[in-house]
Amino acid sequence: MAGGLVALLDDVAVLARAAAASIDDIGAAAGRASMKAAGVVVDDTAVTPQYVHGLNAERELPIIRKIALGSLRNKLLIILPAVLLLSEFLPFLLTPILMIGGAYLCYEGAEKIWHRLRPHEESHATVEDALPDEKTIVSGAVRTDFILSAEIMVISLNEVVDQGFWSRAVILAVVALGITVLVYGVVGLIVKMDDVGLHLSQRPSKGVARFGRGLVKGMPKLLSALTVVGTAAMLWVGGHILLIGTDELGLTFLYDVVHHLEEAAAEATGALGSVVGWLVNTLGSAILGLAVGALVVLVMTLTLHRRRAESASGSGAH
Template identity: 50%
Template sequence: MPSGLLALLDDVALIAKTASASVDDVAAAAGKAGSKTAGVIIDDAAVTPRYMVGLDPSRELPIIGKITLGSLKNKLIFLLPAALLMAQFAPWLIVPVLMLGGAYLSFEGTEKIIEAVTGDHHGEATLAEADTPEELEQRQVAGAIRTDFILSAEIMAITLNELTEGGGLDSIWMRAGALAIVAVAVTLVVYGSVALIVKLDDIGLHLAKRENGAARKIGRAMIAFVPKLLKFLSVVGTAAMLWVGGSILLHGFHELHIFDFLYQWQHDAALALGGDNGMLVWAVETLGAALVGLLFGFIIVQIVTWLFGHHPLHGGGEPVRKA
């Protein structure tokens, strides 16, 4: 009996050790895969604050809460099962799906540049006038969740591609765990950042009313800083979309042996201009990817404009005003 008990304890210890190693593998794979989605995360954080325009400031945090729940639903209920099924039964679809997302990111980034150059911001005039504040809030939340679904799909596709290529996670349950970790972590980072951003001016206003002179100066500085921060995030988000979208397209073309000369051009240019300087090589590769994203984005913008006359997810009409 004692020997049987010892054997059982050994088996339990072995199972626990294996489970612990599996958890470590899942966490490590999730961390590595999540880092690859940085560009899309920046864009997601940069896009969301515009859905707060025209809304009662007291409703901003509840609205962000609704969008956060919608984002988690997008990722965990719809996209995660779809990603697992694709990896299990149609792994050859991962690259084309990634490329569709890359094309969308390139299109969005290019459209923002065109709007900035021409001054035609029809992409921001997406929602019709609402009759009540409640209806306006519902429309804004729905629009944000719809945009989040597209960006979340790209995040999950990038993560899945990293897990299948280099994650070493053969079990569907381990992949599910890693995808879930990335989904929850990304959502909390993005919408936690958005909540902080949209409330910075309120915090600054509160400080500006304090009797303490230093607090008032800090408050005024924060109020002046928020518009600059939003503008900076918009620029960074646009650059990130072109860079990430172009990179995805280049690697997809290379794997599918289509337009492979573009991948080779980027690689050769990086080596020729960067030499042995790793940072410079990365900078040239990033610029090359952004240019490719801009090229294909411009082509897609022309096609979409010809077909729809405007961004199909934006619609038309006047910008939303405060109800």
């Protein structure tokens, strides 16, 4: 009896170690998958605060909470089942779909740069027009988030496609939950930081008050920096997806060029070789992303955007 009990306890210990190892593996895989989606995550974090800009302070967090719940529903109830079925039954479509998402990232990044460089007239709406109702704000933000969430999930799936079906499901669910909490937690901090700064600026302590004023003044700069980082990350991630995708589809020229430059830079810089090599690869991916994105922006400007402008001018004439 004692021997059987010891054997049973040994079996339980083995199973516990195996379960712990599986949890560690899932956590590590979820971390790797999330890192690959960093460009989209940064852009999502930079974009969302714009939806509550100009609203009353007490409405900001409730609206962000609703957007976060809508984002989580997008990921878990629509996108996750779709990408799991795709990976199970049509895995050969993953690379092309991932490349389409990469091209979209490049387009988004290039379009942001284009709007920064191109002089254009800003329309000035009234206060009533500039502040839509809460339902409109949430639905618009959730629609935009759906595109970004789909990119995050497909990019993450590509990192764990060699896992079993249920492992993929758990890993992607962890990624969906973790990224949603991270993005909207940071967004909540960002949009309330100026209120915190304003409160601190009124404290009697000069040091605390100075810090509060610094927060208030620094928030616009932080949002601008997030936008720049998000744009650069989109070009880098999108370009890298295209670089790897073309290589997997047999078009190896671009990948070979960047890979050879990366190796040459790494060999020439000695101890810093790995860092410099990564920077060269990142720069090459970003340049490719900018080129592809600029091409898509040009095509969109000459076709869809021009048609919209002509349609608007035609309807205005009548």
